[in-house]
Amino acid sequence: MAIQIKSANEIDKMRTSGIALRQVHNAVKAAVRVGATTMDLERAAVAKIEELGAISAFKGYHGYPAVLCTSVNNEVIHGIPHDRGALKSGDIVSVDCGVIIDGYYSDAAVTHAVGEISPAVAKLLRVTEASLYAAIDKAVVGGRLGDISNAVQVMCEREGYGIVREFVGHGIGRNMHEDPQVPNFGPAGKGPRLKAGMVLAIEPMINIGTADVKVLEDGWTAVTTDGSISAHFEHTVAITKDGPVILTR
Ligand code: MF3
Numbered sequence: 001m002a003i004q005i006k007s008a009n010e011i012d013k014m015r016t017s018g019i020a021l022r023q024v025h026n027a028v029k030a031a032v033r034v035g036a037t038t039m040d041l042e043r044a045a046v047a048k049i050e051e052l053g054a055i056s057a058f059k060g061y062h063g064y065p066a067v068l069c070t071s072v073n074n075e076v077i078h079g080i081p082h083d084r085g086a087l088k089s090g091d092i093v094s095v096d097c098g099v100i101i102d103g104y105y106s107d108a109a110v111t112h113a114v115g116e117i118s119p120a121v122a123k124l125l126r127v128t129e130a131s132l133y134a135a136i137d138k139a140v141v142g143g144r145l146g147d148i149s150n151a152v153q154v155m156c157e158r159e160g161y162g163i164v165r166e167f168v169g170h171g172i173g174r175n176m177h178e179d180p181q182v183p184n185f186g187p188a189g190k191g192p193r194l195k196a197g198m199v200l201a202i203e204p205m206i207n208i209g210t211a212d213v214k215v216l217e218d219g220w221t222a223v224t225t226d227g228s229i230s231a232h233f234e235h236t237v238a239i240t241k242d243g244p245v246i247l248t249r
């Protein structure tokens with residue numbers, strides 16, 4: 001499938017979706033604390049999604065059972081919310097959520113610190129988020145998709161981090177996953193040319209240790225094979241003639 005170009009009107013609708021999603025993320029963030037379970041975060045998200053009249057983009061997607069993915073510490077992505085144990089000081093939790101409003105999707109993730117985290121983990125969060133913003137800066141008309149991927153790679157490899165390869169960002173619009181795939185590695189100056197009206201979910205997934213991940217028996221939770229800590233940040237970003245517009249800010 002070719003990369004779809006959205007009209008200004010469609011991008012407005014995606015902004016509406018993105019603003020709602022940010023409110024969900026804010027509600028979840030307010031619930032993150034020592035002693036909370038990831039199911040507490042799920043409940044906060046469910047309540048906010050309902051209040052906003054939005055639809056979860058995740059629940060029921062290939063049978064996924066929740067509106068959030070909550071991935072703790074060595075879990076990379078797609079952790080399923082549960083009540084089997086509480087968050088402790090020093091943990092991190094990556095919260096990924098997507099919603100649909102008026103047929104248009106938005107998708108965003110953030111990794112939260114719980115209580116006091118170690119300097120090494122704090123640095124992982126800073127660098128991963130900074131690599132997302134470096135990538136967003138490359139989401140400009142006339143650039144190449146590889147410029148976005150390479151921006152993440154350069155910033156994270158400089159710190160010796162492992163860049164997850166099995167999972168990638170994606171185009172987004174009337175579906176959660178559209179073309180193109182948006183890897184977090186690869187050469188600059190290569191790949192499709194970026195055009196006004198493209199909308200991308202850019203989402204670095206970065207490990208303190210090696211890049212390798214595996215999926216647990218539950219069929220969803222991706223963890224680092226070496227047990228190292230992993231972070232995930234994601235925004236839905238529109239490419240416009242005036243530059244990148246973060247729809248999930
Ligand atoms: N946010 C994820 C992505 O960007 C999708 C989550 S998978 C789901 O691809 F099953 F939880 F929906």
Ligand code: CO
Pocket residue numbers: 107108169170201203234
């Ligand atoms: Co995504």
